[in-house]
Amino acid sequence: MQHPIQADIAAWDEILDHRTGSSGDAATSAWLASAIAAVGAVPHIDAFSFDRLIPQKCSITIDEQCVDGVPLFDCLISPLVEAPLCPLAIGKGIGVTTFSPSARHPGTEALLQAREKNLHQGIVAISEGGTEGLSLLNADQFSRAYGPPVLQVDGRHKDSLMRAATNGLTGRMSFEIDQQSTQTSNVQTTVRGTDPSLAPLVIMTPKSAWWTCTAERSGGIVAWLACIRHFAANPPRRNVLFTANTGHELGHTGLEHYLREHKNLGATAHAWIHLGANLAAVDSILRFQPSNDELSTMGITHLAAVDIHPGSFASIGARPGGEACNIYDEGGQYLSLLGSNRWFHHPDDRWPHSIDLDRITRITDAVVGIAKDLAA
Structure with missing residues (x-):
């Protein structure tokens, strides 16, 4: 066979x-x-x-650093979000966390809980899949979008984004998404x-x-x-x-x-x-x-x-x-x-x-x- x-x-x-x-x-x-x-x-x-949904330019900009990403397809999208970055657990501003496509990953569980609480203005989710790069999370609630805008980004940006969150730097999230x-x-x-x-x-x-x-x-x-x-x-x-x-x-x-x-x-x-x-x-x-x-x-x-x-x-x-x-x-x-x-x-x-x-x-x-x- x-x-x-x-x-x-x-x-x-x-x-x-x-x-x-x-x-x-x-x-x-x-x-x-x-x-x-x-x-x-x-x-x-x-x-x-x-x-x-067809994402075009979706990114997070901190000072002069611009990091491109892919939005979660079941979040509520705002074209522009500008706020201080902070660790996700703080529950305000633009939360920064890690995630994996596996729902059993602790970062993914924390991300899902934060989306349900809807306390953040936006969330930057840093990929920690089994391979370096960007492994996307499924949009299980695609027909019933909820929670703050979420941008998924490549794991190679983890250190700089976590440092920016620790220091409370201001980030600007932008989403350009076509609908067909x-x-x-x-x-x-x-x-x-x-x-x-x-x-x-x-x-x-x-x-x-x-x-x-x-x-x-x-x-x-x-x-x-x-x-x-x-x-x-x-x-x-x-x-x-x-x-x-x-x-x-x-x-x-x-x-x-x-x-x-x-x-x-x-x-x-x-x-x-x-x-x-x-x-x-x-x-x-x-x-x-x-x-x-x-x-x-x-x-x-x-x-x-x-x-x-x-x-x-x-x-x-x-x-x-x-x-x-x-x-x-x-x-x-x-x-x-x-x-x-x-x-x-x-x-x-x-x-x-x-x-x-x-x-x-x-x-x-x-x-x-x-x-x-x-x-x-």
């Missing part, structure tokens, strides 16, 4: 910008639809209206089962990201395509619905659209397989998120058969991470896989250096096996 997986990863990586609503996002939909049609299934590109009314899209197909009276299996994965994000996103994509190819050649007993959703980085916008268009499917599907982030990443620590004991046993058995052993487990009954949380909120049953990635949300997450091809090949084999059992 390694050859088609490598080809799928390379095809993903050739599209440089996978941000929701971008031309690259549209190109991804077209590519996935073509891959679906190539095995005799019928693709559906489900386009819907979307208001896209456009369309974005999910990609779907259905493989009909021999007994359509049975509740369907749904297999989903995100298809958008901040940058190219190859290790983050391509693992889910290749396993999703492998399941389509398998069932196109081997009809399942129950219907299997496939959806690759845009808007992952913006509050799961595409999945929310899908669930609105398929009312009650969240709760009534036989099960959902969620193919989440970083399954293809080098040194990824797999996180396993099942909704019940039966799905847990099934998933662990198939993963162990290919010598894949999760390093992290979500407790049954606890709200999971990633798009599986939407299914949890709907009262549905799910098996969710995701992992870690030192290039998480970073521009340098590219083929081949961020990819463990052997590992994602084995994970894909396990996912197909799980899907076969659930579709029976």
Whole structure:
């Protein structure tokens, strides 16, 4: 199976910008639809209206130093904020803190709490991801923006910005952001089962990201395509619905659209397989998120058969991470896989250096096996 997986990863990586609503996002939909049609299934590109934010010049200026950055996409934006800088814990002016794309990073937790309290005039968030540079934070509340303006900046500016905050220097934050009314899209197909009276299996994965994000996103994509190819050649007993959703980085916008268009499917599907982030990443620590004991046993058995052993487990009954949380909120049953990635949300997450091809090949084999059992 390694050859088609490598080809799928390379095809993903050739599209440089996978941000929701971008031309690259549209190109991804077209590519996935073509891959679906190539095995005799019928693709559906489900386009819907979307208001896209396009940052232009966004920066913080202190004395003569100007540091460019990227705004959080779910904060309330003011074009210009001028105030003294201070450590975030002070709770006033322009707060300065560190963060990571991981919600469990203490700086990220402090940032989220400060945004909820809304005491600052603005916040400068300094990236501390697994790789030097700027790793962006997802905008989980994209449709319900809140809190002060937040500018995310490259970690190389940490020392100078922290020093400026300690000394109470005045900073000037400026945000130039264009808004574009456009369309974005999910990609779907259905493989009909021999007994359509049975509740369907749904297999989903995100298809958008901040940058190219190859290790983050391509693992889910290749396993999703492998399941389509398998069932196109081997009809399942129950219907299997496939959806690759845009808007992952913006509050799961595409999945929310899908669930609105398929009312009650969240709760009534036989099960959902969620193919989440970083399954293809080098040194990824797999996180396993099942909704019940039966799905847990099934998933662990198939993963162990290919010598894949999760390093992290979500407790049954606890709200999971990633798009599986939407299914949890709907009262549905799910098996969710995701992992870690030192290039998480970073521009340098590219083929081949961020990819463990052997590992994602084995994970894909396990996912197909799980899907076969659930579709029976």
